[in-house]
Amino acid sequence: MPEQLSLLLPVWAGDRPDFLTEAFRSSVEEQTRRPDQVVIVRDGPVPAALGSRIAELAATSPVPVDVVALERNVGLGPALDAGLAACRHSVVARMDADDISLPHRFAVQMPIMESGVDIVGSGLLEFGADRGDIVGMRTPPIDPADIRARARFAVPFNHPTVVYRRELVRSVGGYTDFALMEDYLLWAKLILAGARVANVAEPLVKYRVGEGAYARRGGLRQLRAEVAIQRRFKLIGFTTWPQFARNVLVRGGYRVVPERIRRMAYRTVIATYKG
Template sequence: MPEQLSLLLPVWAGDQPDFLAEAFRSSVDAQTRRPDQVVIVRDGPVPEPLGEKIAELVKDSPVPVDLVELEHNVGLGPALDAGLAACHHDVVARMDADDISLPHRFAVQMPIMESGIDIVGSGLVEFADDPDEIVATRAVPTDPAEIRRRARFATPFNHPTVVYRRSLVIGVGGYTDFAKMEDYLLWAKLILADARVANVAEPLVKYRVGAGAYARRGGLDLLRAEIAVQRRFRELEFTTRRQLVRNLVVRGGYRLVPEGLRRSAYRRVIAPYRK
């Protein structure tokens, strides 16, 4: 049976108006199966040009848009939880404010959700400045058992590509304020709740990577977040003690190596667990 879809799109002060417009229009206007509602979460105050672009998109949207305006910047996890509360429909698609959805994204993902799945992601391709110049592909496991297995080492979903059931996400506590790892923690909680999981191998989203992308994947803040999420996984009994040690050594070590080595390690060590 056809289901209705809410699109959840958070925006914060660091986003670019033109990128937001491209992300919005690719996920709404250009879709062969459009969402039935868009929820934009403005995570705290934004510069005037970005605020004007948000108002323009709300005004000109071909589908209803609900704007959630948070007084202060609360971070991605709490902002998404606030947006989920405003979604009218149980099926919710995620989108970031600087990525691009391919026109058939929801036409591919929605029938999978309607077949009884609880969360479906997809592959994605990375680009720097020109969306037509692809610099990398991020593949995902497609077998449900493999998705669950690989989740014990690396996130099994590309967050900007996922479509999931709002009721189940809220039922496991939502994203919560778990900075930099909120999505990974959510996938673990969903898997522990026996969510029916799926991935589409085909890339359905173009992911923008700017200068410093690999630098942002390392450093002490990421190391602290990595340690925190791995400890939480162990508390939830999502991982074994052996897996905890492995993850802290491999994933934690990855956060500390120089950027050049991190780029190589991502492709040779981290990324293969996502393919």
């Protein structure tokens, strides 16, 4: 039976109005199967131009739009939790304010959800200066057993591509305020709760890679976040002591190597597109 879909799209002061317009239109107007509701979370005050663009998109949208306006910037996790509370439908799709959904994204993902799955992600294409400048591709694990196994070492879903069941996400506590790793923690909690997981290898989202992407994946802040998430995984029983030690060594080491080595490792292992 067809299910209805809410699209959850957070926006903050650093987002560009033109990128937001592309993201919104690609995920709503250009979809062969449109969402039934859009929830835009304004995470704190935004510049006037961005605020006007949000209002314009909401006013001209072909589907209902609810804008959740937070008084202060609370960060991605809490902002998404606030947006989930405003979603009216049981199935929710994630979208970022600077990415692009391919036109058949929801036409592919929704039948999978309707088959009884709790969360489905997809592959994604990384792009640079414009949507035609493809610089990488991320292909997630497809088999449910492989998804669960990979999650003990690496993020098993591409966050901007996921569609999931709202009540299951809320039943495990939602995203919470776990900066930089809020999505990874949520996937672990869902898997521990017995979520029925799926991925589509086909890229259904184009992910914008801005300047400084590799620098942001490293540094002391990222290292601290990495160690913190690994400690949480061990605490909740998601990983074993050997897995904890491996992850801190390998994943923690990735955060502190020189940027050129991090770029090389990322391109070799994760972003497999060769042009």
